[in-house]
Amino acid sequence: MVGSFFRVSSRALLLLSLHALMIRFMHEGYTYGAKGKIASYTVSLSSLLPSPSCSPSTTKASNQKSTLELIHKHGPCSQLVQDPHPLNHTKILLQDESRVRWIQFQSSNSSHVLKASAAAHLRAKSDITVGTGNYLVTIGLGTPKKDLTLIFDTGSPLTWTRCKPCVGSCYTQSDPIFNPSHSSPYDNISCTSTSCSHLGSIGISRCSGSTCLYSIQYGDNSSSVGFFATEKLTISPTEVIDNFEFGCSENNQGLFGRAAGLIGLSDDNISIVEQTADKYGKYFSYCLPSSTSSTGHPTFGKEGGAPSSVSFTPLSRVQQSSQFYGISIVGISVEGNLLSIPSMVFSNGGTIIDSEPVITRLPPTVYRALRTAFRKAMANYTRAPTVSLFDTCYDFSKESTVAIPSIMFSFAGGVDLDLDPSRIFYVVKALQVCLAFAANGADSDPVIYVNAQQKTFEAVYDVAGGKRGFGSNGCSRDA
Ligand SMILES: *[C@@H]1O[C@H](CO)[C@@H](O)[C@H](O)[C@H]1NC(C)=O
Ligand SMILES: *[C@@H]1O[C@H](CO)[C@@H](O)[C@H](O)[C@H]1NC(C)=O
Ligand SMILES: *[C@@H]1O[C@H](CO)[C@@H](O)[C@H](O)[C@H]1NC(C)=O
Ligand SMILES: *[C@@H]1O[C@H](CO)[C@@H](O)[C@H](O)[C@H]1NC(C)=O
Ligand SMILES: *[C@@H]1O[C@H](CO)[C@@H](O)[C@H](O)[C@H]1NC(C)=O
Ligand SMILES: *[C@@H]1O[C@H](CO)[C@@H](O)[C@H](O)[C@H]1NC(C)=O
Numbered sequence: 001m002v003g004s005f006f007r008v009s010s011r012a013l014l015l016l017s018l019h020a021l022m023i024r025f026m027h028e029g030y031t032y033g034a035k036g037k038i039a040s041y042t043v044s045l046s047s048l049l050p051s052p053s054c055s056p057s058t059t060k061a062s063n064q065k066s067t068l069e070l071i072h073k074h075g076p077c078s079q080l081v082q083d084p085h086p087l088n089h090t091k092i093l094l095q096d097e098s099r100v101r102w103i104q105f106q107s108s109n110s111s112h113v114l115k116a117s118a119a120a121h122l123r124a125k126s127d128i129t130v131g132t133g134n135y136l137v138t139i140g141l142g143t144p145k146k147d148l149t150l151i152f153d154t155g156s157p158l159t160w161t162r163c164k165p166c167v168g169s170c171y172t173q174s175d176p177i178f179n180p181s182h183s184s185p186y187d188n189i190s191c192t193s194t195s196c197s198h199l200g201s202i203g204i205s206r207c208s209g210s211t212c213l214y215s216i217q218y219g220d221n222s223s224s225v226g227f228f229a230t231e232k233l234t235i236s237p238t239e240v241i242d243n244f245e246f247g248c249s250e251n252n253q254g255l256f257g258r259a260a261g262l263i264g265l266s267d268d269n270i271s272i273v274e275q276t277a278d279k280y281g282k283y284f285s286y287c288l289p290s291s292t293s294s295t296g297h298p299t300f301g302k303e304g305g306a307p308s309s310v311s312f313t314p315l316s317r318v319q320q321s322s323q324f325y326g327i328s329i330v331g332i333s334v335e336g337n338l339l340s341i342p343s344m345v346f347s348n349g350g351t352i353i354d355s356e357p358v359i360t361r362l363p364p365t366v367y368r369a370l371r372t373a374f375r376k377a378m379a380n381y382t383r384a385p386t387v388s389l390f391d392t393c394y395d396f397s398k399e400s401t402v403a404i405p406s407i408m409f410s411f412a413g414g415v416d417l418d419l420d421p422s423r424i425f426y427v428v429k430a431l432q433v434c435l436a437f438a439a440n441g442a443d444s445d446p447v448i449y450v451n452a453q454q455k456t457f458e459a460v461y462d463v464a465g466g467k468r469g470f471g472s473n474g475c476s477r478d479a
Contacts, residue, residue: 030042037406038336038406038408039335039336039406040335041404043402043422053293054071054076054293054295055294056069056077057294064299064303065237065239066235066239066280067299067300068137068138068139068299069137069296069297070136070137070286070287070288070289070298071135071136071296072136072292073134073135073151073257074292075289075291075292075294076293079149079174080136080149080259089387090388093359093388096357096358096359097389099357100357100361103155103354103357103446103448104445135151135152135288135296135355136149136259138150139263140233141161141231141232142182142184142186142231142232143183143184143232145232146175146176146178148161148178149173149258149259149260150260150261150263151256151257152263152265152286153263153264153265153355154265154325154356154461155323155324155352155354156216156218156262156264156265156271157204157269157270157271157323158199158204158216158246158247158271159244159272160224160226160248160249160261160262161178161246161249161260162178162260163178163179163227163250164180167251168225168250168251168252169251170252171252173260174260180227180248183231185231185232185242186229186230187231187243188227188229189211189229189245190211191209191211191212192210195212195228195245196228198269199270202269202270205228211227212227213226216247218254222256223252223254224247224249224251225250225252226248226250226251227248228246228247228248229245229246229247230244230245231243232244233246235300239300241276241279244272244275249261265298266324267323267463272300277464279300280300280301281301281464282463283300283301283462283464284299284300284301285298285299285458285459285460285461285469285471286298286299286474287459287474289456296456296475297475309472310458311414311469311470312467312468312469313411313413314412314413314467315327315463315467316350316466324353324354325353325461326351326352326353327351327353327411327412328346328347328351328412329346329409329411329449330343330346330410330411330412331343331409332370332407332410333406333407333410334373334374334377334405334406335373335406336406336408337373338410339366339369339370340369341365345365346363346447349363349440349443349444349445349446349447351446351449352448353449354449355459357450358426359436359437359450361440361445361448362437362438362439362447363439363442363447364439364440367438367440368439370407370435371392371437373405374392374405374435375392377405381396384434385432386434389438390426390435390436393432393433393435394432394433394434395431397431404421406418409449413467417470423436424436456475457470457471457472457474458470458471458474458475459471
């Protein structure tokens with residue numbers, strides 16, 4: 001299929017621009033550089049354009065009983081898809097920017113989580129869909145159990161779903177709205193409970209009489225307000241969590257797609273990770289699917305064993321924030337050559353690892369060094385106009401194959417990760433393929449390392465053990 005990328009039919013071109021994020025390159029070959037490191041990949045766009053039908057991944061993890069299926073919001077595995085042209089790059093990159101600004105604001109010393117009072121004065125931004133998530137999981141809530149499709153978010157503390165009645169701003173969701181009065185285990189949490197004070201400690205609780213309320217705001221100014229309550233949570237037929245604390249939302253501002261709410265996996269007292277600490281030992285892993293037409297998973301606990309060949313790097317807290325998971329980048333190599341960057345530049349603002357943003361944000365000093373090395377290696381290709389936050393774009397429309405310089409990230413603990421060639425570029429269209437990194441405003445801003453740069457890897461969070469693992473073959477279809 002060499003060359004198929006560049007002689008695409010008009011139908012394929014349409015797919016190309018609509019499904020840029022899902023494109024998978026076929027590796028046609030590698031070249032090796034100094035010290036036996038991969039220097040470049042020769043790739044063509046394969047016929048593996050995203051399939052219009054869902055093809056679930058087949059992995060070992062999916063046999064585990066504490067595993068859920070993870071799907072992309074805009075792909076054919078999602079029942080939420082309503083728009084045949086869901087991917088608007090301008091919109092996706094704008095959303096990405098607001099998520100990044102929010103993370104940086106939240107992780108700064110000035111504020112942990114926006115205060116409840118601020119959320120009360122929100123205005124919905126109808127032109128921006130939720131910036132809080134592209135991946136979805138389905139869990140069961142209540143007795144009798146109701147299945148709910150929730151946004152998967154490692155950067156949020158609280159799990160919530162919409163509840164009846166809707167008293168404020170309401171939206172259409174694909175699952176029936178959860179009705180607490182039809183579920184026997186449902187209970188309101190009292191204002192004087194420890195759980196309510198945990199919410200208070202991150203600034204998202206309020207009391208109404210003796211009842212604990214929550215109010216949380218996200219990066220795109222969307223918000224959710226409701227009762228803090230307990231319910232029975234069902235992960236799988238054998239995995240049931242009683243008295244799970246969650247938000248029963250009666251008022252939402254902004255658009256959450258057609259999802260029923262959000263599942264929060266950050267390192268916070270109220271996240272599902274902390275709440276299930278006795279059962280799963282604050283250990284979870286997940287795999288993001290290789291394309292929007294495939295599936296991934298989160299798995300709770302290490303029963304069944306960690307995936308094969310996991311490399312671990314220390315997991316840390318970024319500054320004052322307990323909400324985001326942090327790791328340490330120690331170096332970046334292009335074509336197998338380490339960029340000459342003082343290590344201080346990486347440690348300045350810390351590095352946050354997150355499942356959501358699309359584009360990794362680097363300190364300006366690092367980004368400039370990466371860009372210079374990358375442009376040098378790509379010198380023989382025709383440059384294309386810049387677009388959005390990208391300043392290094394190429395026109396591949398006349399090429400049959402492309403040699404992409406390798407980019408390797410090195411993390412503390414001796415973990416070296418070669419980025420998948422398909423993650424080095426953001427494909428706007430064949431005439432505009434851009435280096436998929438961007439610079440922060442200042443070197444002191446936290447680095448945002450995007451987990452999606454390692455799709456199909458198993459991302460292991462051993463929160464109790466204080467380490468973050470990268471395992472191969474988490475959810476590849478051909479594994
Ligand atoms: C894409 O999104 C931007 C920002 O929301 C909007 O201004 C633009 O009209 C959208 N383009 C299309 C083709 O829908
Ligand atoms: C945050 O606070 C700590 C200790 O109070 C201080 O050392 C650090 O420089 C502050 N960071 C920023 C970015 O202001
Ligand atoms: C929870 O609190 C709300 C508001 O006070 C009330 O309407 C509802 O009946 C309560 N639910 C239960 C199960 O106590
Ligand atoms: C959210 O609201 C704040 C304050 O009103 C505003 O400055 C900011 O631009 C808004 N962000 C988005 C993504 O709309
Ligand atoms: C959990 O709550 C306790 C008591 O409120 C607090 O000391 C602790 O730091 C919290 N832990 C996390 C991870 O938020
Ligand atoms: C660019 O092409 C020239 C001529 O074919 C070749 O000598 C040179 O090595 C190429 N440069 C790169 C960076 O590949």
